[in-house]
Amino acid sequence: MELATIEGIIRQHGAQKSGLIAMLQDIQHEYTYLPEDVLRHLSRTLNVPLSRAYSLATFYRAFSLKPKGRHPISVCLGTACHVKGAVKILEKFERELGIKTGQTTPDLNFGLEQVRCLGCCGLAPVVTVGQDLYGKVTVTKVDQIIKRYRKQETAHAKT
Numbered sequence: 001m002e003l004a005t006i007e008g009i010i011r012q013h014g015a016q017k018s019g020l021i022a023m024l025q026d027i028q029h030e031y032t033y034l035p036e037d038v039l040r041h042l043s044r045t046l047n048v049p050l051s052r053a054y055s056l057a058t059f060y061r062a063f064s065l066k067p068k069g070r071h072p073i074s075v076c077l078g079t080a081c082h083v084k085g086a087v088k089i090l091e092k093f094e095r096e097l098g099i100k101t102g103q104t105t106p107d108l109n110f111g112l113e114q115v116r117c118l119g120c121c122g123l124a125p126v127v128t129v130g131q132d133l134y135g136k137v138t139v140t141k142v143d144q145i146i147k148r149y150r151k152q153e154t155a156h157a158k159t
């Protein structure tokens with residue numbers, strides 16, 4: 001965790017208590033979660049109770065106290081997707097990534113979670129990776145999906 005990055009975010013929002021939510025949003029975006037030591041740092045720097053920072057961090061669904069991964073994967077297990085074999089797809093992601101649902105890969109590239117109905121049942125089974133939506137996913141497509149994001153990470157690491 002780069003202190004300079006956190007300090008930069010604090011300055012960008014005027015180092016004022018009123019900017020706390022915006023700072024938390026930027027930190028969530030940067031690290032995919034709100035690390036405890038960062039919440040402590042914000043609390044000290046802005047002179048707000050740590051309990052206030054925690055209550056915001058747990059109140060809003062967009063925030064997470066655990067790393068979500070740069071590419072958060074959600075596998076829909078709603079009824080339509082379940083009927084079309086979503087459980088097997090979720091299991092395939094777990095095997096390929098070497099993690100269980102609710103966990104994040106050690107390199108923080110991927111997080112895996114299950115969700116209930118993404119509202120596009122006609123495309124069942126459905127998976128989202130960040131903002132990208134994949135419909136009619138098959139077990140064999142899982143490899144391709146993961147590969148696409150691994151490639152992005154490799155390209156990113158080279159730049």
Ligand code: FES
Binds near residue numbers: 077082119125126
């Ligand atoms: S049940 Fe999966 S999108 Fe509706």
